[in-house]
Amino acid sequence: MEQTKRNIILGIFIFSALVLTLKAAQIQLLDSSFKDKARRTTLNEKKLYPTRGLIYDRNMKLLAANEPNYELKLVYNQLDPKMDTMLFCELLDIDKETFEILINKNWRDPRFSKSTPFRVKNNISPEKYAVLQEHMFRFPGFFTEMRNVRSYPHTSSAHVLGYLGEVNQSQINNSEGVYELGDFKGLVGLEEMYEEELRGKKGVEYMLRDNLGRNVEVFDGGNLNEYPVPGDYLITGLDLELQKFGEALMANKRGSIVAIDPSTGEILTALSSISYDPNQMSISSNRDSIYRAMNTDSLNRPLFDRSVQAKYPPGSILKPVMALIALQEGLTTVNRSIPCDGSYRVARNFYQKCHAHNKAWGVAGAIQYSCNSYFYQIMREMVEKYGYTNPGKGLDMVMDHLKEFGLGDKLDVDISSENKGNLPSSEYFNKLYNKNGATWRSTAILSIGIGQGELELTTVQMANLAAIIANRGYYYKPHLVKSFSSQTRDIPDKYKVKNEVNINKEFYGPVIDGMEMAIEAGTAPLAKIPGIQVCGKTGTSQNIGKDHSVFFAFAPKENPKIAIAVFIENGGWGGSHAAPIASLMIEQYLNKKIAENRNWILERELNANLLEDDKT
Incomplete structure (x- = not known):
């Protein structure tokens, strides 16, 4: 037992x-x-933040830099309840209520700990920081930390560069540990598109601390410390001086300019007007109120990037492309003449008036003088290629060709929020007319042949059209990135692919001749540059209010170095403002100056104010 x-x-x-x-x-x-x-409890893991990669233009001129940003942090367990709160609030220019909100956290939230530092205040000015440092011994538990934030040496290129913002909880959760509370990341523009390359990699320093949370010494002699890895420098294809020149020309105008190097697809200029100073959106600025003001400006829409987001009817700049499609489909020939008496009629239908030419035009002449009658006729013949009663098949054939020219979908430009534009298909018109039990024929959509109607393009797509014609039938996707500082990184492969357009090269000659004659003795005399063969086309995009001024071009005619599109809202006909501005941009890029006998055009455009008080 x-x-x-x-x-x-x-x-x-x-x-x-x-x-x-x-x-x-x-x-x-x-x-x-x-x-x-x-x-x-025993180790303080102090994050070491990397230097964000700088951004340069094609000539290594600095576009985006870094500047120190001072933060105030607190270890709550070390807080002295007897500290001089009034002095502390006075130094930070806050009231007592704000102080209580800043230092008291939800301690049940796993992001916060009374023995782990957390940020109390951000964006402390260097002047306030210097004064604060003199009194830090009075405030146990508080300490300052310096981090780099973005600054911009120039007031240029806001939409291209973009800006940084503090990450939200959703972004933290989806980052697989890359981001944590208080981190910044690129939100728009290049800062967003190349966030991974620019941000670098954080490091960490381990400090031993006592039971009160005070740092005692570096843990293990620093053997476990990890040093931060700086972000890559980004070299763009932008030409800063050309960009600034374009922004000066677009002062007091709404619209956009995109210029491309046809041989590479590198974007030389991408600007949107009305714009803003990129420093206004810096982390260290009072950007919340600035952002709200710009975001509610429904007239000028400064945050809206018109170079890639705005969709516009291209107007007559589409005519050279329509001519190429008609030639490729065998529906016209180079020497075929189509008469024009200043109008175009089908039965009783009267279409948009044309210049009173009273002459028959071939391809080159129709482009030179922008003959609507010529392009109404070839559009009608293309849509009716498979029969008068089967216009859908003909229209879709035209749209398939336009897709090869990079239209109707995004070009994958490395600028955030790119729009794809709009190419109307037969399905669209079937749905539109079937609502009323009606059918449609070619005569209902002839305006597409002159770049009007439901067809819409972005300015970057217009510039790319000019590049395709300049190259006689191919293009590289427009892009801003040129290279990185790291030898281990290269630009995305999609920007190295040569995209061919299914148009016989022999057809480009007469079309380009017509574009050259449009400058020499046609619709765009103000775009003529002494000593440079410019090939271009004016467009007037119809609008409820004043028409929009459109122009695209490339130069020189042989071995072209620049292709450009200019769109000016409410600027009138294409030759009035868009054409001279484009020619000034071309001349500045190729010659690095404007000829004296063209200074009057420069002054005219610099001083032109096309802004209107109300919406149009």
Whole structure:
């Protein structure tokens, strides 16, 4: 009996010891929560932030730099309840209520710990920081930290560069540990598109601390520290001086300019007007109120990037492309003449008036003088290629060709929020007319042949059309990135692919001749540059209010160096403002100056004010 009792007691001890051993194993070997908590208590993991990669133009002129940003942090356990709160609030220019909000957190939130530093205030000015440093000994638990934030040496290129913003919880959750509370990331523009390359990699410094959370010494002599890796420098294809020149020309105008190097697809200029100073959106600025003001400006829409987001009817700049399609489909020939008496009629239908030419035009002449009658006719013949009663098949044939020219979808430009424009298909018109039980024929959509109607393009697509014609049938996708500082990185492969357009090269000659004659003795005399063969086409995009002024071009005629599109809202006909502005941009890029005998055109455009008081 006695032996049985001893065995029971021994069994209880053994069982208890086994349970305790298993629990200890769970705590020490399997469950890391206690280990992590102990580590947080003894080690201070101080994040070391990398320097964000700089951004340069094609000539290595700095576009985006870094400047110090001072933050105030707190270890709550070290807070002295007897500290001079009034002085502290005075130094930071805050009230007592704000102070309480800043230092008291939801301690149940796993992001915060009373023994772990957290940010109290951001964007402390260098002047305020200097004064604050003199009094820091009075405020136990508080300490300052310096981080780099973006600054912009120039007031140019806001839409291209973009800006940074603090990450939200959703972005933190989806970042796989890359971001944490208080981090910044690119939100729009190049800052967003190349965030991974620009941000670098954070490091960490381990400091031993006591039971009050005070740093004592570097842990293990710094052997476990990880140093931050700076972000890559980004070299763009932008020409800063050309960009600034274009922005000056677009002052007091709404619209956009895009210029491309046809041989590479590199974007030389991409600007949207009305714009803003990129420094206004810096982390260190009072950007919340600035952003609200710009975001509610429904007339000028300064945050709206008109170079890639705005969709416009291209007007007559589409005529050279329509001519190429008609030639490729065998529906016209280079020497075929189509008469024009200043109008175009089909039965009783009267279409948009044309210049009173009273002459028959071939392809080159029709482009030179922008003859609507010529392009109404070839559009009608293309849509009716498969029969008068089957216009859908003909229209879709035209749209398929336009898609090869990079229209109707995004070009994958490395600028955020690119729009794809609009190419109307037969399906669209079937739905539109079937609502009323009607059918449609070619005569209902002839305006597409002169770049009007439901057809819409972005300015970057217009510039790319000019590049395709300049190259006689191919293009590289327009892009801003040129190279990175790191030898291990290269630009995306999609920007190296040569995209061919299915148009015989022999057809480009007469079309380009017509574009050259449009400058020399046609619709765009103000675009003529002495000593440079410019090939271009004017367009007038119809609008409810004043028409929009459109122009695209490339130069020189042989071995072209620049292709450009200019769209000016409410600027009138294409030759009035868009054409001279484009020619000034071309001349500035190729010659680095404007000829004296053309200074009057420069002054005219610099001083032109096309802004209107109300919406159009």
